[in-house]
Amino acid sequence: MTVLHSTFSLERSYPVPPERVFAAWADPAAKARWFVPDGTHGLDFRVGGTETVDARGPDGTVLSVVSTYHDIVPDRRIVYSTTLSGGEVLATVSVTTVELHEENDGTRLVLTEQGTFLDGAEKPQWREQGTGDWLARLGDALK
Incomplete structure (x- = not known):
């Protein structure tokens, strides 16, 4: 039985105002398009x-x-906690903060996640890579 704690931060710039970035997180249909390429989503x-x-x-x-x-x-901040389970096994528990900063003619997004990874079911580098992937899809959706 192992517990691994990890924190990472990712920054992305998008050429749209914070209101548009925030709306992409808040609207269920918009978020489903970039956040969940395969599977079911409820928001x-x-x-x-x-x-x-x-x-x-x-x-x-x-x-x-x-x-x-x-x-x-x-249009400024979102804070949420998440559990991820594979089958019946709890893999991670995390707290995520998304900050939106107006910058020039766009938005700088800063996402910080603090995670607890249980028994090797998921690795911090997998989570960071996956989060980076969906932030890239968010950028594509905002074009």
């Missing part, structure tokens, strides 16, 4: 609301992601 975007993703991993394992929103400041 109740409000403080206390939840987001769910059900998908399959590369090996066919059923993946279940459940997030709860704790702080939402429109």
